[in-house]
Amino acid sequence: MSDAAVADTRRLNSKPQDLTDAYGPPSNFLEIDIFNPQTVGVGRARFTTYEVRMRTNLPIFKLKESCVRRRYSDFEWLKNELERDSKIVVPPLPGKALKRQLPFRGDEGIFEESFIEERRQGLEQFINKIAGHPLAQNERCLHMFLQEETIDRNYVPGKWLSSPGLTVCLPSFSLALGHFVGTLLRSSSLRRGGKLRAEILGFSGEGGQELD
Secondary structure: OOHHHHHHHHHHOOOOOOHHHHHOOOOOOEEEEEEEEEEEOOHHHOEEEEEEEEEEOOOOOOOOEEEEEEEHHHHHHHHHHHHHHOOOOOOOOOOOOHHHHOOOOOOOHHHOHHHHHHHHHHHHHHHHHHHOOOOHHHEHHHHHHHHOOOOOOOOOOEEEEEEOOEEEEEEOHHHHHHHHHHHHHHHOOOEEOOEEEHHHHOOOOHHHOEEO
16 A cells, blocks of 8 residues: 555544543534423313423523423414414424313323323423524524413514623514504504494594595
């Protein structure tokens, strides 16, 4: 074998892994665990909540460790928000198990320990798939779900942008405008007999004529 061939082979040899490489923190990681289910309430107001614990070193997230408590309907809210605002294919949630919610069952239905554990596993798979997607990581709803104690259902949708030393949330103008108008319509008595008063939109006609 020629000296040139030996030199080329040596350049291909990988560098031996030292202790720092083997046991140091990974360059990028995101871990989300769903655990500690708790059932609260009585009768029709009974429901189960789960702790959602996240650890990460990704710069897009403001908090590197967080722990919040969420119920199944909160996961539904997140799924609906992502389907509306993002361009990703959102994976399905574990089923609602409607048969288990029928009255006069001989067991605890959706509050059976085995079912709660099955649902916990499904929710954990769902949130890890979502949070691991780069486009989903930019959505404000995901950050709220993972890192804020309570979910503001009236929030203004936006995108999280991250650069070295800075992470900001920019609202989506069209979504923010639609959210504002929707809130205005819900909170004010604007609809009268199915008609929207023109003066609310700044088009007041003669005698306050209404628009169909």
